[in-house]
Amino acid sequence: MSILLKNSTFIDWKTLDFSHVNIFIEKGKNEIQFPDKTDHLVNRSGTELLDCTGKFVTKSFGVGHHHAYSALARGMGSPNKKPENFYEILKYVWWTLDRCLDREMIEYSALVTAIACAKAGSTFAIDHHSSPFAINGSLEIIAKAFDKVGISHLLCYEISDREGIKYKQEALDETESYLKDHQGLVGLHASFTVNNDTLEQAAELMNRFNSGIHIHVAEDPYDQDFCLRKYGKRVIYRLNDSGLLKSPKTLLSHCLHIDEDEKDIIRNSPCWVVQNTESNLNNNVGYFNSEHLGSRIMLGTDGMHSDMLQSSKAAFLVGQGFDNIDYHLTYKRFRNIHNYLIENQFTGDDENNLVVLDYNTPTPIDKNNFHGQFIYGINSNHISDVISNGRVIVRNRKMVLVDEAEILEASKYHADRLWRKMQE
Numbered sequence: 001m002s003i004l005l006k007n008s009t010f011i012d013w014k015t016l017d018f019s020h021v022n023i024f025i026e027k028g029k030n031e032i033q034f035p036d037k038t039d040h041l042v043n044r045s046g047t048e049l050l051d052c053t054g055k056f057v058t059k060s061f062g063v064g065h066h067h068a069y070s071a072l073a074r075g076m077g078s079p080n081k082k083p084e085n086f087y088e089i090l091k092y093v094w095w096t097l098d099r100c101l102d103r104e105m106i107e108y109s110a111l112v113t114a115i116a117c118a119k120a121g122s123t124f125a126i127d128h129h130s131s132p133f134a135i136n137g138s139l140e141i142i143a144k145a146f147d148k149v150g151i152s153h154l155l156c157y158e159i160s161d162r163e164g165i166k167y168k169q170e171a172l173d174e175t176e177s178y179l180k181d182h183q184g185l186v187g188l189h190a191s192f193t194v195n196n197d198t199l200e201q202a203a204e205l206m207n208r209f210n211s212g213i214h215i216h217v218a219e220d221p222y223d224q225d226f227c228l229r230k231y232g233k234r235v236i237y238r239l240n241d242s243g244l245l246k247s248p249k250t251l252l253s254h255c256l257h258i259d260e261d262e263k264d265i266i267r268n269s270p271c272w273v274v275q276n277t278e279s280n281l282n283n284n285v286g287y288f289n290s291e292h293l294g295s296r297i298m299l300g301t302d303g304m305h306s307d308m309l310q311s312s313k314a315a316f317l318v319g320q321g322f323d324n325i326d327y328h329l330t331y332k333r334f335r336n337i338h339n340y341l342i343e344n345q346f347t348g349d350d351e352n353n354l355v356v357l358d359y360n361t362p363t364p365i366d367k368n369n370f371h372g373q374f375i376y377g378i379n380s381n382h383i384s385d386v387i388s389n390g391r392v393i394v395r396n397r398k399m400v401l402v403d404e405a406e407i408l409e410a411s412k413y414h415a416d417r418l419w420r421k422m423q424e
C-alpha cells in the first residue's frame with residue numbers, strides 16, 4: 001500500500017534542513033516524493049493516510065550492535081555466584097543464559113527485540129547472536145521474527161571455541177548456510193575465545209562471501225592480557241594479521257582498551273567501530289574514547305535495550321568526561337549506521353524508512369539548534385508512527401503487523417522457562 005504523510009515538517013537526516021511538505025511513498029518504490037497537491041493521492045484506493053500536522057518526520061534509526069538473544073534477561077534473578085569481574089559476568093550470566101536458549105526462546109527474544117526497536121524508531125538492527133546448544137537454523141529464526149515485525153537486519157552467529165570444536169564447527173556451518181541466502185556478517189565472540197584455526201576459518205568465510213567480521217574488541221583488559229599471553233600480540237594486531245580488518249563491512253564493537261598503534265591500524269583500515277556506552281557502564285569495563293580512532297564510529301546498545309535515542313544521550317553525557325564528543329559528533333555517530341549500510345550496499349535502509357515524531361518543545365526548533373533538541377529533548381516517547389521499507393509498522397504507538405500483547409504474554413512464559421532452566 002502507498003502511504004501519504006500529509007502536512008509534515010520534514011527534517012532531512014543529512015542536511016538537517018526543515019521543510020513543510022507532504023511526503024508520498026509509492027508502493028514498491030524505495031524513495032520518497034514531496035507532492036504539492038495530494039487530493040488525487042488521498043482519493044486513490046490503496047493509499048494509507050497519516051496526518052502529520054504539527055509533527056516532525058525524519059529518517060528512522062538503526063542499532064549498530066545488538067544482542068536479541070539477551071532480551072529475556074530483563075528482571076532475571078542474580079546468578080548463582082556473584083560475578084567479580086568481566087570474565088565472570090560472561091561466565092555466570094551470559095554464557096549460562098545462552099546455553100539454555102532453545103528455538104522458541106530465540107524466536108521470542110527476537111520478536112520482542114524487534115518490537116522494542118520499532119517502538120523506539122529503529123527499522124534496522126545489526127545483531128550478534130549466540131545459542132550454543134541451538135545453533136542450527138537460529139539465524140533464520142531471528143530473520144523471520146524480525147521480518148514479521150518489519151525490522152530489517154544484518155545478522156551473524158557468534159563463532160567461538162568456548163564450548164569446544166563440535167560447537168565451533170556448528171557455528172561455522174550455520175554462518176555458511178545463512179550467508180548463502182541472506183545478507184549477513186561472520187560473527188566472532190572475541191579474540192580471547194577464538195583460536196588461530198578458527199580465525200582462519202572465519203577469514204575464509206568472510207572472503208568467500210565478500211562479507212565482514214562482527215566481533216567484540218578489547219571490551220575489557222582481559223581480552224588484551226589473554227591475547228598477549230597466548231599469542232604474543234595485541235588484539236588488533238592479531239585480527240589484522242588474519243586479514244579480518246580489510247573489509248569495510250567489518251564491525252569492531254567496543255574498542256576500549258587499545259593502544260595508539262592499534263588505533264592507527266583501525267583508523268587506516270576500512271572497518272567500523274561500534275560504541276556501546278551504557279553496556280560499558282553496566283559492566284564497569286571502562287570508557288570509550290574516540291581520540292585517534294578516525295570517524296568511522298557508530299552507536300549500538302549491546303543488547304541492553306533497543307533505544308538509539310537513549311544510547312546517543314549516554315554517548316554524549318558520558319563522553320563529556322571521557323571522550324572528545326559534542327552535539328554534532330553525537331548525531332553523526334547516531335546516523336553513521338546508514339553510511340555503513342549504504343557504503344556496503346546492504347538492503348533495507350532506503351529513504352522510505354521514516355519515523356514520525358509527535359514532539360512539541362517550549363523553545364524554537366530549526367536546523368541551527370536541532371542537535372540541542374536531539375540531545376536534551378527528543379526521546380522515544382515522541383515516536384508516534386514508524387515506516388519501514390514503505391510499510392507502516394507502528395501507527396499511533398501501536399504495532400501494526402503483529403499482536404504485541406500476545407507476543408509479550410508468550411514471551412513471559414518463555415522467559416520463565418529460561419530462568420528455571422538456568423537454575424538447574
Ligand SMILES: [Zn+2]
Pocket residue numbers: 065066067128216253302303
Ligand atoms: Zn556485544
